[in-house]
Amino acid sequence: MEERKKIIIDTDPGIDDAMAIFVALQSPEVEVIGLTTIYGNVYTALATRNALHLLEIAGRTDIPVAEGSHVTITKGTKLRIADFVHGTDGLGNQNFPPPEGAQIEQSAVEFLTEQVNLHPGKVTVVALGPLTNIALAIESDPDFVKNVQQIILLGGAFSVNGNVNPAAEANIFGDPDAADIVFTSGADILAIGINVTHQVVLTDADRDKLAESSGKFAQYMCKILDVYFGYHHDAYSTKGVYLHDPTTILAAVDPSLITYVEGSVRVQTVGITRGLTLFYNKQKRFEEVTEWSDKPTVKVAVTVNGPAVVKLVMERLMNS
Numbered sequence: 470m471e472e473r474k475k476i477i478i479d480t481d482p483g484i485d486d487a488m489a490i491f492v493a494l495q496s497p498e499v500e501v502i503g504l505t506t507i508y509g510n511v512y513t514a515l516a517t518r519n520a521l522h523l524l525e526i527a528g529r530t531d532i533p534v535a536e537g538s539h540v541t542i543t544k545g546t547k548l549r550i551a552d553f554v555h556g557t558d559g560l561g562n563q564n565f566p567p568p569e570g571a572q573i574e575q576s577a578v579e580f581l582t583e584q585v586n587l588h589p590g591k592v593t594v595v596a597l598g599p600l601t602n603i604a605l606a607i608e609s610d611p612d613f614v615k616n617v618q619q620i621i622l623l624g625g626a627f628s629v630n631g632n633v634n635p636a637a638e639a640n641i642f643g644d645p646d647a648a649d650i651v652f653t654s655g656a657d658i659l660a661i662g663i664n665v666t667h668q669v670v671l672t673d674a675d676r677d678k679l680a681e682s683s684g685k686f687a688q689y690m691c692k693i694l695d696v697y698f699g700y701h702h703d704a705y706s707t708k709g710v711y712l713h714d715p716t717t718i719l720a721a722v723d724p725s726l727i728t729y730v731e732g733s734v735r736v737q738t739v740g741i742t743r744g745l746t747l748f749y750n751k752q753k754r755f756e757e758v759t760e761w762s763d764k765p766t767v768k769v770a771v772t773v774n775g776p777a778v779v780k781l782v783m784e785r786l787m788n789s
């Protein structure tokens with residue numbers, strides 16, 4: 470049998486994070502070797518609590534949780550937390566009891582660098598929140614970029630409007646300086662932006678099907694999905710929700726679900742377009758040296774088989 474792809478999920482759970490984690494745990498193609506936490510949908514301490522809680526729900530307390538940064542890479546403490554998307558507890562205002570377990574002693578950055586160096590070329594990092602931990606790992610360990618198999622990140626709005634404002638997508642907006650470090654690091658990067666995840670919609674009808682299933686994860690998701698559906702209805706007038714994080718996990722599970730282009734990406738870190746991701750396809754030879762000129766190439770997803778992603782997510786939640 471082919472060796473399972475080892476993944477570390479860097480996460481800010483989050484309703485779609487919860488779904489993504491469950492899908493990953495139900496996917497025989499990957500082995501989840503740890504979760505690292507970050508602020509974004511909730512503050513980092515709550516992200517850790519929710520990560521531990523979700524692993525307890527899944528009966529997978531063997532998987533370690535390492536807590537990540539509480540501040541941006543520039544030590545910024547004014548964080549933008551998306552509690553209006555996920556509820557104040559991050560999990561649909563269900564106020565679940567606190568987890569019994571605790572995070573490991575190691576920080577997220579220590580865990581990431583240790584695991585990536587322990588299994589050179591064999592660990593994929595799937596980043597579902599702002600990129601602070603990943604940028605810190607890159608900066609603290611010169612071997613990280615060389616040894617990480619791939620960094621698959623949910624972030625950016627490539628040639629479309631953002632979801633925080635017309636310029637910026639939420640994860641990149643959360644720490645644009647960190648994002649620019651990651652995009653220009655030279656690591657094998659696959660970015661899944663909202664230009665792609667907005668093509669993956671779980672409808673009201675799909676949710677009804679989940680509710681009828683006796684699958685453990687399907688049942689749990691139906692408990693917490695209300696707030697997420699309400700937000701999408703109010704913000705987009707859609708009868709359904711975008712599956713940002715599950716799509717990103719499935720890009721690791723089955724790369725044939727997406728197509729991508731290659732080029733270099735820079736992130737705007739100041740001004741009204743702070744958080745903007747700008748892709749350069751390297752086709753035009755500019756007269757001037759630009760801020761993109763000598764930057765490494767990354768992969769940016771452009772299409773996704775939306776119905777196949779939704780189908781796979783549903784199957785894996787229902788068969789649990």
Ligand SMILES: O=c1[nH]cnc2c1ncn2[C@@H]1O[C@H](CO)[C@@H](O)[C@H]1O
Pocket residue numbers: 483485486510551554597632633638639640663713714
């Ligand atoms: O309007 C929003 N503001 C902040 N975060 C959002 C919004 N919409 C979705 N997400 C969250 O950010 C990631 C995708 O950008 C997803 O994790 C999603 O849950």
